[in-house]
Amino acid sequence: MTAPEQPSPPADPPSRWGTARGAALLALALLLLLASALALTLSLSQLAENRAQVVRTNTILRGLAELRAIARAAETGQRGFVLTGERRYIEPYERATDRIWTHVSELEGLIKHPAAAGLLRELQPLLHAKLDELERTVALRERDFDTALSAVRTDVGQELMERIDATLDALEETERNLLAVRAAQEERSAVSATRLAGLMVVLALVSAMLGSARILQQRADTHLFESDRRFRDLAENIQEVFWMSDPRRTRLLYANPAFERVWGRRREAAYRDPAAWLEAILPEDRPRPGDGHGDEIGDEYRGTYRIRRPDGSVRWIRDRGWPVRDAQGGVRHLVGVAEDVTAIREAQEALVRANEELESRVEQRTAELTEVNLELDAFAYTVSHDLRAPLRAIHGYTEALVEDHDGALSEEGRHYLRRIGASALRMEELIRDILSYSRLSRAEVGLRPLSLDALVRQALSGAAAAIEETGARIAVEHRLPDVRAHPPILAQVLDNLLSNAMKFVAPGTRPEIRVSAQRWDGRVRLWVEDNGIGIAPEDRQRIFLPFQRLHGPETYPGTGIGLGIVRKSLERMGGSCGVEGRPGGGSRFWVELQAA
Template identity: 40%
Template sequence: MKRSHSQQITIGLGLALALLVANTVVSYRNTLKLISNQRLVTHTQQVLIELEATLSTLKDAETGQRGYLITGEKRYLQPYESAVDKINRQINSLKQLTADNPNQQQRVFALENAIALKLTELAQTVKLRREKGFDAAQQVVQSDRGKQIMDNIRADIADMENIETQLLQQRTQESQAKLQETLLTFSIAAAINLALLALVYYLFRLNHRQSKQEEERLRQNNEQLTLALDAGKMGSWDWNLQTNEVLWTIYHEIIFGYEPGKPNRSYKEWADRVHPEDLPKVEALVQASVKNQQDFHAEYRVVCSDNSLHWVTAFGRFQRDAENRPIRMVGVLSDITERKQTEAKIIQLNETLEQRVLERTTQLEEANEELQAFAYSVSHDLRAPLRAMQGFAEALLEDYEDILDELGKEYATRIVTSAQRLENLIQDLLAYSRLSRSDLQLKVIDLTTIMSEAMTQLEAEIEQTQAQVNIQSPLPKAIAHRATLVQVITNLLTNAMKFVDDGVSPQIKVWAEIHGECVRLWVEDNGIGIAREHQKRIFRVFERLHGMETYPGTGIGLAIVRKGIDRMGGCVGVESQLGQGSRFWIELRRGE
């Protein structure tokens, strides 16, 4: 009879151990899945953070470029250059983070191309500002191209963020579900452990050796559970609500900054570590979970013994007695300090971004006011003494012609001529400045009518130079600003009549071609031509290839052509060889 009873106990022990092993395996697998899900959640958050940081860096690059564009000071290029270097690293980081998602990886490559296009556009404006000045660069900035590129980048990033947000929600839900399963299996494991301990104690009285073996197996099972939690950097607790005693795992103690190894801890030891500002909220959540019979979830700060702060997220589940009263809470927690710090950095970036934009906008406005003041000074303060000098020199020639000798007359004539050249230069500078600041209303214009107006304005010069102008009419329509286009064509025709060899009558040919949605107007001459290495220089302000004595002018005429065409959304160019004439062209959008 005694032997039969021992066999029954042995069989019961075997079944309990099998159940414990099975539950341990399930718990271990659930824990591994939970760890995997948590890593996926963290991974998705990293992608979102990197996307926000990439957009913020690109805005910094754009803001630095604009600051340099307005002020011309190299110190504004420092944030721009830093942002350019940084954004390449961020793109590489996004490639690595999205390596597990082919669709997002393709979007990253598309984003990389769009950002490269934007950086090219920014670099071009910086180069234009450095080489051609504020007006040339500002024209590019005021075009819609840069804004469209930036809008496309924002849209691409927003699409990627929406996808990652959906993944984050899905993975978070999966993690919570897996956590609940893990808590349930842990609770079952704890109950099985208690039952096994009682059974082992009973069997110890029957067979000491057999009891020792079972205790060793229990120890190994507990180590496996602890190992799984430590692998996921998660701590667990078992809180007895009746005695206020708490069982902690080692990683739980590490997070809270306690020396590991104390067998029984208390609720007070836990509360002493919770940040005083967070403790009432966490305790309220515990009471609400008890009252509503719900699982416990909270995020709060922990103050360690060295006064360092850690953020943790905790999940707990209550065990109840026969009368449905909670008697213990079993749960897990993990350190989320790094995630909280990253979120704080993002919030700080968003808060400071608006202030930086406001400050730099104020700087741009001040620079614009200085430019307007300079234009006013040139228009009024500089021209007044110039006219006085010119007037007095002309009065000398008229009223004192009989008194002055030939050298005196020559000096007075030179004063009049130099004053007139300076007046022309001021007029051209003001015209160039107005093109940069004026608001051009574009509309459909007939190029035939524009050519007629330009020819009327140049009647005297055409007659003086005996120029022959052949216009292949009718010319198509284009989208432009009437007065600006007349000035551009007048400058091109004047240029064609001016730069010819002595004794040669200017022969000018004007025609138009259709290129898709654009109209290209050609002005061909039989002049002296332009060497290939100088063909880009001639459109810059004050760029002259010949002396004033050989070919008069201010060196701004073709710069006005370039500025006017840029303001109208077009482009300009030249085809030429020395001694074989030149063919200038302007291209504008085609008018219906």
């Protein structure tokens, strides 16, 4: 079988100086190629290490999120069991407690950074303490509801959960910082590897072109054989497919042995049949007219396509080609490098599948948590309605006894009846607040522009009796900016804040309240300032949680849900709330909403 026809030699034989110069350039290109290959090997090694660190950090972040969700699930199951006594709430609690230490053990094996490892060690005794507290409360509930409820109200479990959340937040922040650093390192390594790979391709092409040029120039020279051997040493030992074609006759002039390994076909067959190269390409990936394969040749060809080998397997190929022009600018032939990138494409597809699977798992777990929360809301709503009927009966019978048998009762008996009536009223208020809080989670909240001035006037009108009873002085700074909110929900927020401002004052103190607002960056912050008893800095977050009381009901009556309703209301309207200390005593409560 004859070798493929080679391009014709130049008209004049090369000079000795030209031959030496060509050999020197080829040797220099080979040295640069070797140096680039070494640098690329080191760069790819660094890239693989950085990528492994990024993957591990992402795994740690997912593990921390799952650990937080498991701890929350354990607490939710425990509370559901304490409130209802139903065993179905124990199952998610027991599953969560069984899984916690498995996740902790996995995180211990993944976390290597000293700061993150230290935070994980700090987290473990907190998890032990939290699980012990949950176990004790469950055991108490199996014996007695009131004892278990009293244990829950000590806030020990809430404080442990807050410390666990704070430690997990610190761990996640540490890992996110590490992820940012490692991702930047990975990106730099990838850029460096890409540049080195491009340099290698260019150097390989330059070397091949120099070798080809020497072959063409030395055909009539006695050193033709040596030049041809050098060219083949270069082209036939690289892992990529080096090819040369004649674009005018669509004929493959040369392909190195890597062609047989990648295409799975003999080179001689490709030399004989000009269409063999293209026929291996899948029909949908084949080049079309104008793609740079016909008579009009651009400066560079780049393409990615799939080929089907004789054994039926499909491989992804990344191909690059350049025209070699003569002195007049015409295209003499095309040279290029084709690379099998199947492993890279499969890795990319695997990464996409992994991300889709992760998103699916996150959506599934979010849906599960949402379902649990909806069940708890429905339970609270049902219990609240079922409790109101007997409370009304208790209150009604108490009033009837006082009205019909007041003379027959002793002072101690009347005192007991008054306490029973007050307790029934307080329980009625608690149920009403629970219903309000539960409705906030289910209600459709449509926002529209509202006048804060009008809503504040409405709230003051509704609180007229309490203002008269307490003698409160309320100053409103007009004109208040308009906001986007839900009218009934914002009205309840204002009513709760004004009610608290009038209630929580020292005995004998006349309430002094100031209402003002400020606007910036498309937001409006409304302030309600009072001269009350104030709130310690460590309690300023806790008071916005349901059932969190800083004082007993005998000192300041209430249910402990009012500020929880405020926080939940603001969250549903896309806002936020908080409290600050006031110079000279008192508090400055604020709520923030979108400006209209």
